[in-house]
Amino acid sequence: MTTADQAPPVPRTPRRAHARRNHDRLLREARSVFAEHGIDASLEDIARRAGVGIGTLYRNFPTRQALLEALLHDGFDDLHVRANELLGSSAPGEALTLWLRLLAAHAATFRGVAAALIAVIHDERSALHASCRAIHTAGAALLARAQESGDIRPDVSPSELFTLINAIAWAAEQTPEAVDQADRFLHLVMRGLQE
Amino acid sequence: MTTADQAPPVPRTPRRAHARRNHDRLLREARSVFAEHGIDASLEDIARRAGVGIGTLYRNFPTRQALLEALLHDGFDDLHVRANELLGSSAPGEALTLWLRLLAAHAATFRGVAAALIAVIHDERSALHASCRAIHTAGAALLARAQESGDIRPDVSPSELFTLINAIAWAAEQTPEAVDQADRFLHLVMRGLQE
DNA sequence: ACCTGAACACCGTTCAAGT
DNA sequence: ACCTGAACACCGTTCAAGT
Numbered sequence: 001m002t003t004a005d006q007a008p009p010v011p012r013t014p015r016r017a018h019a020r021r022n023h024d025r026l027l028r029e030a031r032s033v034f035a036e037h038g039i040d041a042s043l044e045d046i047a048r049r050a051g052v053g054i055g056t057l058y059r060n061f062p063t064r065q066a067l068l069e070a071l072l073h074d075g076f077d078d079l080h081v082r083a084n085e086l087l088g089s090s091a092p093g094e095a096l097t098l099w100l101r102l103l104a105a106h107a108a109t110f111r112g113v114a115a116a117l118i119a120v121i122h123d124e125r126s127a128l129h130a131s132c133r134a135i136h137t138a139g140a141a142l143l144a145r146a147q148e149s150g151d152i153r154p155d156v157s158p159s160e161l162f163t164l165i166n167a168i169a170w171a172a173e174q175t176p177e178a179v180d181q182a183d184r185f186l187h188l189v190m191r192g193l194q195e
Numbered sequence: 196m197t198t199a200d201q202a203p204p205v206p207r208t209p210r211r212a213h214a215r216r217n218h219d220r221l222l223r224e225a226r227s228v229f230a231e232h233g234i235d236a237s238l239e240d241i242a243r244r245a246g247v248g249i250g251t252l253y254r255n256f257p258t259r260q261a262l263l264e265a266l267l268h269d270g271f272d273d274l275h276v277r278a279n280e281l282l283g284s285s286a287p288g289e290a291l292t293l294w295l296r297l298l299a300a301h302a303a304t305f306r307g308v309a310a311a312l313i314a315v316i317h318d319e320r321s322a323l324h325a326s327c328r329a330i331h332t333a334g335a336a337l338l339a340r341a342q343e344s345g346d347i348r349p350d351v352s353p354s355e356l357f358t359l360i361n362a363i364a365w366a367a368e369q370t371p372e373a374v375d376q377a378d379r380f381l382h383l384v385m386r387g388l389q390e
Numbered sequence: 391a392c393c394t395g396a397a398c399a400c401c402g403t404t405c406a407a408g409t
Numbered sequence: 410a411c412c413t414g415a416a417c418a419c420c421g422t423t424c425a426a427g428t
Contacts, residue, residue, distance in 0.1 A: 053394040118369040167366035192387025248413040
């Protein structure tokens with residue numbers, strides 16, 4: 001045996017490129033299938049549409065949560081950035097409402113996401129837990145500002161607000177009119193939270 | 196062949212009593228299993244705990260919906276009766292709030308009921324559709340009175356209200372504190388609906 | 391190293407056979 | 410008439426075999 005035996009004998013790039021393409025295809029098809037059937041959609045279906053074996057899907061995303069996490073990650077990041085921007089706004093109440101509208105839209109990305117987010121915030125072992133907590137904290141800062149300025153009642157907690165917004169997103173998911181409903185519900189609920 | 200051949204040769208009562216007992220046992224165990232695992236719980240589990248074969252469960256309740264319907268039926272009736280009583284109340288706003296609290300509690304009977312109720316109200320073929328519509332109508336009458344008396348904003352529709360209450364019940368289901376949460380959310384939302 | 395798909399496990403549903 | 414449970418179908422997940 002020589003050391004040469006241990007080194008890979010052929011260039012890896014093509015294989016890696018191929019693997020990467022599978023990964024991307026899985027994400028694309030997962031997004032499409034989740035959008036159509038909700039987050040409990042068939043994983044087999046996703047693999048088939050991506051043109052890979054079911055084993056490849058599991059290799060790339062060991063759990064359904066991992067796949068979901070990969071799909072929601074960018075949205076989470078975006079929400080985080082937007083929250084920080086809005087913390088500089090001179091109208092705390094409006095800033096909060098605007099951001100909550102974004103949060104509701106994100107929670108309604110696919111059918112089932114709102115329920116998943118609430119589950120995740122209560123489950124520390126979840127892959128989404130950290131990013132979900134970060135969003136929660138960002139929202140809490142916006143809420144605190146709106147409360148200090150007198151726009152929002154002082155007795156509303158960040159957790160209550162988070163749950164309520166997800167409930168709104170959930171309600172919108174259930175009805176045919178989805179998006180319009182979400183805005184309407186948000187409007188009504190925010191009235192209740194005002195000072 | 197004589198006509199005697201066609202008549203049942205033995206008394207039926209014991210067999211009927213036995214069948215009836217199976218029916219009752221299935222309902223009792225279903226209530227208990229649904230309470231523990233939500234309305235998607237294993238039917239096999241329910242049959243086993245009731246001490247009958249899975250086929251007997253299907254014979255008594257051809258679909259999961261039929262089983263659910265049987266369990267929720269009394270609660271629906273009760274809500275209907277209470278709505279009619281409360282229509283005679285001299286405080287329309289309070290009457291509505293009180294009744295909505297009952298509705299939210301009913302929608303939280305088992306995990307998953309709130310979602311089922313919203314699905315049912317949009318699906319005319321569902322076994323629960325008629326009783327769900329009756330509740331919806333009863334609630335609409337209470338709402339109309341509260342709006343005429345100036346307690347509730349005139350632009351809130353019965354459907355919106357129904358969906359919002361189910362959303363509250365759903366939110367309460369998701370969190371560990373369940374019941375307290377539901378009351379708190381109802382309070383906040385009702386503030387938003389006030390004139 | 392990565393991929394495949396057969397194999398396994400699990401559960402909902404049906405139905406032929408039994409009483 | 411009612412009950413049973415084996416049989417079937419379906420789908421999520423794992424893993425031995427292939428490249």
